[in-house]
Each structure stands twice: as C-alpha cells, then as structure tokens.
Amino acid sequence: MEHLQAVILGVPLTLLITFSSLLIGAVGGVPLVLGLRSRQIVLQVICRTLVDLLRGIPAVVWLFVIYFGVSIGAFQFEATTAAIVGLGLVSAAYMAEIYRGGISAVHSGQWEAGSALGVGRWATFSRIIGPQAFRVSVPSMTSYGISLIKDSSLASTIGVTEIVFLTTQDARSNAGGLTVYIIAALVYLALSIPLALLARRVDSVLRKKVSR
Amino acid sequence: MNFLSDWSTWFPTLLDGLSLSLQITAISLIAGLPIGLLLALMASSRLQVVRVTSVALVEIGRGAPTLVVLQLFYFGLPSAGITLSSFVAACVALALTTAAYTSEILRAGLQAVPSGETEACQTLGVSPLDTLRFVILPQGLRIALPALMGFAIIIFQATSLCFTIAVPELLSQAYSIGSSTFNYLSVLALAGLMYAVITIPASWLVGGMEKKMSRHLAHVH
Secondary structure: OHHHHHHHOOHHHHHHHHHHHHHHHHHHHHHHHHHHOOOOHHHHHHHHHHHHHHHHOOHHHHHHHHHHHOEEOOEEOOHHHHHHHHHHHHHHHHHHHHHHHHHHHOOOHHHHHHHHOOOOHHHHHHHHHHHHHHHHHHHHHHHHHHHHHHHHHHHHHHOOOOHHHHHHHHHHHOOOHHHHHHHHHHHHHHHHHHHHHHHHHHHHHHHHHHHO | OHHHHHHHHHHHHHHHHHHHHHHHHHHHHHHHHHHHHHHHHHHOOOOHHHHHHHHHHHHHHHHOOHHHHHHHHHHHHHHHOOOOOHHHHHHHHHHHHHHHHHHHHHHHHHHOOOHHHHHHHHHOOOOHHHHHHHHHHHHHHHHHHHHHHHHHHHHHHHHHHHHHHOOOOHHHHHHHHHHHHOOHHHHHHHHHHHHHHHHHHHHHHHHHHHHHHOHHHOOOO
8 A cells, every 4th residue: 555655646646757758749640740841842851850859769869868968058947847848849849740640631632622623732631631630540549648658657767756666666675575666567557548548538529529 | 179079089888878779779679579569469359358467467557667577677676575686677677668558559560451451361270379370460561660679779778878877878978978077068068979879770661661651542532
C-alpha cells in the first residue's frame, strides 16, 4: 500500500506533461502539415527535414538537448517545462504526419470541386477539406495520445518527479523492489484504459456525424 | 569551426556507443520475434486459458512504459534474488517489449491470409503444423514485414533509454562527454545526428516497401 501511495503522487505531473505536450503537438502539427503540403519548395524541404529529425532522433535525446543544451544567457529551462516543450515538439512532428494522412484520405475530387466552384484554395482547405481530415485523424491522434502517456515517463530522466521518478526513488530507498515497478506498470495501464475507452466513444460519435 | 574538431575527438567514443545500441537492437529483435510469434499464435488458440494469457501478457507489455520494464529488470529483479548485468537486463527487457508489440503486428499479418487457405489445407489433408509452416507463415510474415521493420526502428530508438540502467550506449556516451566538457549541446547534437543517420534512411526503406507491397491496391478505389 505504501508503495502505491508513493507511486500515485506522480500521477498529476504525468498527466500534466501528457496533456500539455499533446496540446502543443495538436496545434503545432497544423503549421507543419501546411508546410509539408506547401507549393514552395524551400518551405517544404525545411518542414520535411524538421519532421524527419524530430521523429528520427529519440525523444530522450530531444529532452536532453532542451534541458542540458539550451542556455540563453542565464536562462535555462526548468525540468518540467523542458519535458513539455521536448515532447510537444516531437508530438507536433507525429501530428503533422497524422494530419497529412487525414488530408490525403479526403477525396481529391473535393479540391477540384472547390476550384470549379470558385472557392479559394485556403477556403477549400479550412472550410471543406480540413474538418473532414480532422475527423479522419482523430483515431490516430488518440492512440498517439495514449502512447504519449507512456512517453511522458522520459521526463524522469531529467528529474521531473512523475510516476517513474518516484517509482525508482521508492525502489531504492524503501526497498520497493519488484512490487513497486509492477504497481507503476499497473498505474500506467489504469491511466490509459479509460482514455482508450473515451477515444473509442469519441470516434464512434464523429463517425456517426460523417455517415449522416 | 571549433565544434568540428570537438566532434572528431568525440566521434570514436560515440561510435562505440552506437555499435552497442545496434547490438542491443539486434539481440532484442532476434530474441523477441520468436516470442512475439508464439504470443500471436497463442492469441488464436482454441483454449481460452491460452488466449487470455497471451492477451494479458501483450497488454501489460504494451501498456507499461519501456522505461518501467527496463528498470524493473535492472533495479527490481535483484529483490527477487535475480541479478542481471545492465547489458543483459537491457536485452531481456527490450526483447520482451519487442515480443509484446510484434505479436500484434504478426497477428494482423497472419489474419490477413484468407481463411479459405487454411480450409483448403484441411480438405487436402495437410496437417495443421504444415499448414502453418508452408502456407500461412510465409504469406503472413511477408505482409507483416514493413510493420516489423518500422518497429525495429522504434526499438533502436528505445535503446537510448538504456542509459538509465548504465549501459554505455550512444546516449550514455554523449551524456558523459557532456558532463565532463559542459558542451552538452554540441555532443548531444552529434549523437542525435548519429541516431538520425540510421533511422531516417531506414524509414524511407520502410515507406518504399509499403508502397511496393500495396501496388496491387492502386487501381482499386
């Protein structure tokens, strides 16, 4: 029981990191996907490189770069902020790829219909293609969000006192041993299962809207 | 170009780390894939006990962060009387993670083989084991291949977590250079590029393979 108490104190920070970086990712993915689909080659290449690097380099390395590497004058990121910024950037790259998939799932005839009716390219995107693409993207976004709960554990490596940090601490000081790690694993399961159920509900509601 | 001379000094050390990361990746995949296949086959067993066991193992393996699994094997197991070296603990933990994740990929691959083929084998009197070995597996594995390679990239990235249990892989080497020179940004940038040099071309390969394998779907809309 005492081990569970030790571990559960980390839940708020785990959730804070997960949701903040998911939000940064969901918002930051939009300009990235616009860049990926841009007709300007320079912009396209910059965004492609950015997305590939963010996804290709392990997230821990990004956290280390931001936490240990970035110091502008006397300014340095605080550990929790560094974790949120790092995971947020990585999420933005993944979200951009998810959005790209969603946009290409909308039939290209709709773009042609838009231009035939004299609707501008931007208006076609923001009023017609975008909303449909978003609905298509929701399942992938939620499953990314669930994996982000687990990825938030990386924050423990830079000293954020979330679940894994407290688990390791308990294992070392209170001889928590095997038990405390199993408890930690179960806590992560307990966090992700409700989210998975919620995701399934949201998806089925959105699906009904599309099929109507 | 001061950082270039730094980089050339650090490069051999980091290369040692990278080779260790690649070794851990290879061992985890070689040890984990057969277990993953076993779990995938168990999931379609006729015995409910076997099915439930497989699903439970897979869900726990995928639901717990890799960091927790790693630390469980390194810091947790000694309390149960089993002490593993950090390298062995890393390989065991990542092999089991591989097993849990790939079992889902393999299951999907095996299910993609039309069930009529199994029925045809039954009708022709081919034994269930031979059906699996000569008919289902060759096709199912081929379907699963791009996803499996994608997972190999993920597990290679996950080896960077092994620095938490003191395995001297790429990130550990970079971090220890950083902490002795205080030049974190530069050395981490080099380490990051070394990861990217492997993962980005590998992901192009996976993308190309996916495209090639879905070629037959191109005309169906």
